[in-house]
Every structure is written in structure tokens, then in C-alpha cells.
Amino acid sequence: MHIVVCVKQVPDTKIIKINPKTNTLDRRSAPAILNPYDAHAVQEAVRIKGNLGKGHISVLSMGPPQAVEIIKKSVEIGADEGYLISDRAFAGADTLATSYALSKALDKISENQSIDLIICGKHAIDGDTGQVGPGIARRLDIPPVTNVIEVCEVNEQERTVLIKRKIVNGYELLQVNMPCLLTVEKEINDIEYSPMPNMIKAARYKPIIWSVNDLNDVDKTQLGLKGSPTIVGKMFSPPKAEGGKRIEGTTDEQISRLMEVLMEQKELFNVK
Amino acid sequence: MEGYRGVWVFIEQNEGEIEGVSLELLGAGRKLADKLEVPLAGVLLGDGVIPLSSKVISYGADKVYVIDHPVLKHYRTESFMRGVIQLAEKYKPEIFLYGATPNGKDLASAVATDLCTGLTADTTMLDVDVEKRLLEASRPAFGGNIMATILCKKHRPQMATVRPKVMKALEPDDHKQGSIIEETISLKEEDMRTKVINIVKDVTKTASLAEAHVIVCGGKGMGDVQNFQLIHELAETIGASVGGTRDVVEAGWLPHEYQIGQTGETVTPKVYFAIGISGAIQHVVGMKNSELIIAINKDPNAPIFDVATYGIVGDALEIVPKLIKQFKEIRKAEGGEISYA
């Protein structure tokens, strides 16, 4: 059983604060982290491997050289191996170009050991498009299942996976043939506190780093900025709503004024 | 690029129920189509869905492309994708919109990859540049209280997923005429690599949040999880639903499904209390269409006041308890009982 998890390095939006006045980032100490959803993706791979009692977990990331850090983080969680594709040619990729590059890397990875399952996060918190996962699936022509909240069963004989997928008002139970691609929600599992041997392994680990030329039959026009159909036209401040009235005065005055306003819609507040 | 004409909207339906967002997109798509002087089409896939076509037309479509097939009974990426791609390759729309729902995003992502075209995610504003015939899909940009307009110049169709509840549906017009184009497709269940075993409905909290008439949403400004109880207490007192900002959710004060905003729920209640919330665009896009917005923030320059109907500059920790007290008194006075609307 060979599981590959796609992991992305993202800026920690908990730490990067947007300064509401200037509309800009407050960059003071903004470390890059493993995309939280991807951490759950790795954890799920570890859980599956654990249940099967065997298997091999690889993680794959496209990003700058520093992204080795999040691959090490994945090894802490329990990944066996990590690949980073890093090259100027990939820079400025939108989701289409990203899924292309990643699919080429996946082809290469599968040369050593064919892939049974690919797991992605539901989305990356820096852009939250959630488009790369399904994109990869299409390029490899395997079925994608998005918004997965539980992997109930992996049947190696039948080569099927039983999955709960979140939908608007509940979930659907799906059976999917392997190989397939899942994108996972946070609630799929809790990240476990990694055992010491993993920590030591991760501290030592040196990911395999590939450049474009290490990948096979790549059409460079589909990479990076060139390969990205979408471009950012303009940036603009959100259209200012007319801005409401202020309720001035002492706290008590403010409150009684507010109550007047609210009581115009009494019925909403069950105080009849 | 040549020969791509028309604006399309993917009509998402669950067991014969058309999703609200699809109707909203017909409204938005209508405007785009009129500007470009092209027809607006709905794309409807499913099993026994032809009867829904008239509704699609009454909400603004000139045409409905329908693929009706038993294999399409439940949504599945592989089957729906094949139908949609077949249509798109045959009839070549220039703009193709989807609701940013789990299925809409899933389908659009797969289709965009096969059509090798651009897809803008979670759009909150739509417009067109008429002479360039360019879709201008805008969304909050990462890393700033700022919007970015995403363009797709060299590829067609120009695709976007659009957040629910940000566009307005038209009043249905039952006399509106439109054509229904039925398309056949060869799908065999045994070819499907995904099988739907069953579908389990449970009204999750988010659903109730989406339907709530009154929402009390608290932000990081509440200080800590203890103080955040005030939000729960106020909500309980007035029979409202509780919501939170992403920072609140990340701080673990509320579970994820209570998050309101770009990556959470979009809500449009009659009354929305924004308490201790700065009003970052990623939050605002999720609540700005609420009817009455009350903002309480101690920073007079907080952007939340720009979208608020009424703004109160002050300390939530002082104001909210008094507000709770007021409501409790009124209720006593009027002998009203709390019942959750």
C-alpha cells in the first residue's frame, strides 16, 4: 500500500495579522507552516497504514527550498519519505499549473512504487481554492473524492476504499476504487503527539529534491506563470458600504437607544 | 478562443431540489449575458430532472441544457464531469459559473483541468469587460483587507465558483420563454469507479446557522474563552444562533462549523450582532448582506463599522452583559418565553 500525501507550505495566518487600518500584512515574525489540512492528511495516511499494519507513506510538496521544513514536519507525524519539487520554472503557478507539476512528480514517484492512494488537504489556508486536489486526480485520471470526513475502510484485496464525504446537509457514504485521490476536512482526525523516534528521524531527514529537469516529459509551457491561465487583474479595497450610524453617548444611553432599534423587530427576539 | 459564446450556470440539484446558489447565479449570469448580448443557459444534470427546466428558465435562463440519465442520480465527479465537459466542448460557452458548494467546487475543479482553462475560486463579485469580453471575477485576496480581480485572458470558457448568498436571484417569471436542449450521453454504472452506498442527512449546526434569523457573532476582541461565554449567553437570551470569526475558531473557542466568512459560512440573517470583530474582508464577505448589522467594537476605526447599520464604540465586556440584562427584564415584564425561532 503506497500512500502519497501532497503537502503545502503556507504562511501562518494565525500569526500574520492583517492590519485593518492599512489593509496590509503585519509581517512581524510570520513563520511558514505545514498547511493545517495537510497535517490532517498526513495523519490520516499514518492512521490507515497503522490499521493495515503495513504500507509506505510519501509526501510531496512543490515550493521554495525552505519547504523542506514542512516535509520534516510530515516525517514527524509519520511519513516515511518526502519529495520536494523546487525550481524557478514552477514559480507563480495557479492551481492548474500546480496540479500539472505535481502530477508529473507523482508519475516519477510511482516509477519506484506504484501509488494506491493520494491524499490532499481540503484547501490551503493561504488561498483556499481547494482546486489542486481534484486537478491532480483528473491529470492522473483517477477518481477524486473531496471533503472527506472519514475513511471507514481500506480493502486491499478488493482495492476499494469506503469513505464518508461531507455534503451540504449531512454526508454520503462512497465506495471508491483505488487508486483514488481524497481531500480531507480537519474533523477527519486529531493530530497525534508524535513519538520520539519520529522526532529524531525527522530532525535527521533530508528530503529528496527535484528540479524540473529531474521530471520526465514535462511540457514547460504548462508550468509556473506561463502555464497559468488565471492572472490577477487589479487589486482594490473592498467597496465601502455607506457605513452605518453611530450610536453615541454613555454606555447606558447607547444600550437604551439600541434596544429601541431592536424592539422595532420584537418578534425576532421572542420577548413578546 | 473564437466561437465561444454565451454565459452558462451549472444548476446544482439535490433530489429534485435546486440549490439556492444556482438561482442566485442565474440572476448574476443574466446581468453578464445582457451586457455581452448573449443568451444565458442553465446546465442541468441528473436523473428525471427535465421538469426542473421550467424553473431554471423562470429564474432568467434563455436555454437549459439537460442531461437526464439514471447514472446521474447522485452527484459524482466522474459522471457529472463527463456530461459537463461533453456539453462545454460541443456548445463552447465563454463564461461558466458554479456555486462554491462542495459539489460545485469539486466539479468545476475537475472540468477546468480537462478543458485546460482558468478557474477562480470563491468569487464574491462578478462583472464583464464588454469589448474584451473578459469576465472580471473578484474575491478577497490573501494577505490583506483587499480584493483581487482574477482574469482569464487566453482560455475559454472563463470559469468561476461563486459564494452562496452574495448574488441576488431574480423574481421568478413563469411566462418567460426558453428552449430546452436535451443531450444524450453514454454512461454505464459498471464503468463508474465511485459508488454511492447511501446518503445520510443530519441537520448540522451550520445548517441552523445558515437559516438563523438572528446571529450573535463574537470575535477575538472578547479576549478569552471565558468572556466569549457572554456571546453564548446573549444568543441564548434572545434565541439567536452563535457564530465566530476564524480567529475565534482557530483559538478553539468555537468548533469550525460556527465560522462565518470566506472560508466559513455565508449568512444573511435579519439581525447580525458583530461583537469584538475587526471586520476583515474575509469575515465581511460572509455577513455583509445581513439585513440589520449591529457592530460593537472599542476601536472607532474598526472597518466593521463600515458595513454596520448601527455601530457602538465601546467595551463589549461592559455592553453585552447590560444588553443581556435588558432583554431579560423586558422578557420578565412581558412574560414572554424563550423559544428558539
Place this chain on the structure above:
Amino acid sequence: MPEKFDVIVVGAGPAGTSCAYTCAKNGLKVLQIERGEYPGSKNVMGGVLYRKQMEEIIPEFWKEAPLERPVIEQRFWAMDKESTITFGYKGLEWGVEPYNNFTVLRAPFDQWFAKKGVKEGVLLINETVVTECIVENGKVVGVRTDRPDGDVYADVVVLADGVNSLLAKSLGFHKEFRPDEVALTVMEVINLSKDKINDRFNLEDNQGCTIEIFGDSTKGNLGTAFIYTNKESVNIGVGTTLSSMIKAKLKPYDLLDYLKTHPMVKPLLSGGESAEYLAHLIPEGGYRSVPRVAGNGVLVVGDAAQLVNAIHREGSNMAMASGKMAAEAVIRAKEREDYSESCLNHYREALYESFIIKDLEKYKDAAHTFEHYPQYFKDYIPMINKAASKFFTVDGTPKRDKQKQIMRSITGEKGTFKVIQDMYRAWKAVK
């Protein structure tokens, strides 16, 4: 059998990292374990980094280390309620290589320093708490962490876990602190624009200034306060020994607020916004409370060994020096394949010959003196302020008469003999 290292270093502060770095550079197999999310994430320090000891570990570190400003001016304030006597030194020679010392922020600095260790081959593990030393027949053979399968083994364990070293305590090296052996310090990092800092402290872009404040900064209790300038923020902090805090029923945070709003201080900070708030212990017992620092298979370095010069607020430098000495002892022990206390005691000897213990010894009575004779802070500082005010106020009185008045008023309040006695004691304490 979990794998075995040459040395395990507990803690990634200045002491731990100096030790880990030096060991790794000499080819030892080093595991360094840090509790925080990353080195420096939990660490508090006013922020003066002394060049000398750092340079002995990483020559010309200032070319690459994330430093704030080189300190070119040191001011000392003897502060009363509405006045202060200022003295100090400003020298441009401190603003050019090789510099004297620097202001730093611990989070970026500790991270950078730890990375240097990692480059030398240190295996650094964060977010992991060492819960105890594993002791087998009288010898420390490894550590137990709070992680699953958390035991790791090594020939030597170096405890660099900071002032409160629970690990050293559990080995019986420390006893619990006496309240007069530690100061509780609270500090705040306040963001201020470059220009404001440069104007208010009279500095250029890459010049820094430190102010050490005595007297009313601690409401007259034994202790000191400080203000250090970073690039675009200032660190302000105040600390007193636990004992005087208990005696005077002070809350540390009130003390800091009192300082921030003190008329002598407020204008320096106005308009700044608070970035972080930290509280931390500093060992101030000095010479007298340095614990046992070597045992079978174990060494104690830095704050964990109480190596801080309270009077001069030196700690990180002693931490680094001690870390390096410990490393040298470990390397020596490795050569001899002997990790017994007697062999590792080489570290203790080095320590006692170094400036560290010498300084601590020199000042061994200071803290106690000031602790037991509060009049230095309570009475004399206000007194000299009054004196200065009298002396410098131009009111037509001849200077000679002024001096007489001043002396009279001082001795009058205290009695000549007592004053002389106090002065002598103070002089003895710090001479």
C-alpha cells in the same frame, strides 16, 4: 533499544546551544531537546548580548546574527518620585566593529543560534519536554521525555533548562530557591517607530542605548529596572527579589505599570503599543547559591547553575561561557571514555577559574547587603536626588553653603556614623 547519543543537551537557550554547538563542531553525536515551539519562543531577556563570549563561540557573529542595535551608550538612573540623577557613558567606538555589546530579541536570536548548531550536526528537537533524567546505578544515562517511546540515552546529559531547573532539582543538585535567591522580573516589548526611538534616546539608526534604573523604579525595593532600545521597539522591565516582593506585598505587573507611567519614563514610551508581555525568574543568589554543577554523566550550565551576575545583569554571557566549558569537559571525557563525576568535574574547575565565578564571588555580598539594608534604595536615592536638586537650583546661596546644608540634611536624617557605616558596607559589597 533506543539509540544512544554522545550527549543530550536539555534546553536551547544560550547555554544549551553553546554547549550543543561546541560538541557537534568537535564531532560528537548531539541531541538537543527544547520545550518551546522553537528556540527562543519562550525565552525572556532584557536583551543585552555581550560580544566577548559569543565571539569565542562564533567569531564575527555580528555579521550574520539577528541583532537589534549595538549599544553605544549605557545610562544609569538613580530615580526618585519626580526626579532622577543620571550618569553613564556614550562612546562611538562601541558603534563600530568589534563592538562592545548588542541589544537582541531572544526569539530570532535563539533561533538563529540553534540553526548554527544544526548546521554543525546537532539534532534539535522542539516541542518536547524532558520530564526527568534516567538514572541507573548512580549514573545519569539519558532522559525521559513527554513523548511516546520518549526515552533517549547518552553518555552525558547537560542540563541547560534555565533558572528553575526542575531536572537539577530532581537530581538533588538544587534545593528550592529561597525567595531572596531569585528575582521575579516582568518585562514588556513595546513597539515604537525607528524615528521616535532615535529622537527620544538621541541615537542614529544603528546605535543602541541601555538605561538601568535604581530607586523609585522598584518603589524603593531591592531590584532594578531597565529600558533597552531595539530597532523598532524598546524592552522595558523591572524586577525585585521575591523576598522583597513578598515583604512589600507587590504585584510584579503593578510594578511594571507603575514604572511605565513614571514621569521620568512615560515620555520615552508614549505612543508605543505593547507587543509582548513576559515574566521570568532571574537567579540572583550569586556566588552563594551556585549549586553542584557536575555529577556522574551529568552537567549543569547557565541559569540552571544560577550563573547570573545580578548587579550587572549579566547572564547570557555566563550561560554561553559555561555551556562552552561544559562542552569541553564532555569532549575531554569522551576522549578518556570516562563520564564519571570526577572526570566531568573538569568543568567545575574551569568554571571556578573563569571570570564567571570570580565575578559572582566579587559581588557575593551585594544582593545580601542591599537586601538586608533597604536604606540604600529606600533612603539614599531620594536623599541624593534632593541634594542634587538643592545643589543645582540657582537661588543665590553660595555653593559652599549649599554643600554644608546638604551634608547636614543627610547626616541630620541618619546620623553621621550610620551614613559612613552604610557607605563602607556598600563599597565593600561591590568593590
